[in-house]
Amino acid sequence: MLTRPQFDIACRALVGKYAYTAPSPATTPLKGWSWHEHASINGLGYLSRRTIHTRFSCFGTDDEELYREEYEEQQDESTATAVPDATLVCQQYIVYSATYQVPAFYFTMHDCNGSPLALADIVNTSLFRPSAFDSAELTTFALNIPDRMFPLLSQGDHPTLGTPSWYLHPCESAGAVDELMRELGEAEWTTEEGLVRWIEMWIMVVSTVVELCE
Template identity: 35%
Template sequence: MPEMPDDPAAATEFPSERMTVDENIVFSSTFQVPAFYFSASDESGSPLSLPALIRSQLFHLPLPLSTLNIEQHTIDLPGPESDASPIPLLTQGEHPTTGRMCWFLHPCETSGAVKELLDHGAPPGERWELHWLKTWFVVLGRVVYLRGISV
């Protein structure tokens, strides 16, 4: 596995000045939670490589790159010390609706991450489901910039 610098400015492979990102939210029937699917390409329409993608302005990673297990088509977080298995974070796979290859934030830990923030329940007058979804967007926003990207 090639070493990747923690500093995005030190990247040797960086996307061109502009990139196009197609974002989708799809319900995961397996994990029963929403999942964030996306594809990203440079100005010429070529898909971004994984190193270029994670160094792009799409992500703000909560951990230094050196702590991640980065393969060609996936990024895993190290598992807890009591569990040696890695936690999938970013994976390339088939979009469940379109069938096109794209990237997605793996939904396996979504429910637990949202639950940590929902200890107090929904605010008065707000449905629990809406509060859960708003909280999910907060969790998603800690990893992905949820705004139009224009470099």
């Protein structure tokens, strides 16, 4: 688990560490984040970045893969308008959960007209890994895993901005990260390096569900 000051240190250091690294499958989930402070209250900072995604709900599996490849070739501004229905803007956030004392992944998803997507549409976008929710039960406001106490994905207000968002429940992330950290073994890290490594492992855990390489 992280304290609030440790979260702040880790996030700021993460931004600095990957600001100038070359994009790659390994670094893309860690790049593009910006640190933001609350306008008037200390201790409510968060990370954010914006990514572009596609919607596959009208396609079969083979068509989805072909469409994804075609879309990725049309990412520049001159051709993006050619597929407006497929262009989805995702605002991603890494915030601090005071309840669970860990980071939490929040996001919003809008179409090219700025309209928010319903959850049934969101789960069929390139934001999530294929088969990530195969065993989940979908409702209007949440995605539930049988026999789990809390929904995997649900709706709530952004802790700092107060705006409606979707978020992954953070209750089991600390245990998963601690297990990964134990596998790394003891290392001669500074305090800051250790905190950055912790949040890198947390992002790796989130990446098992969320496609952060988009």
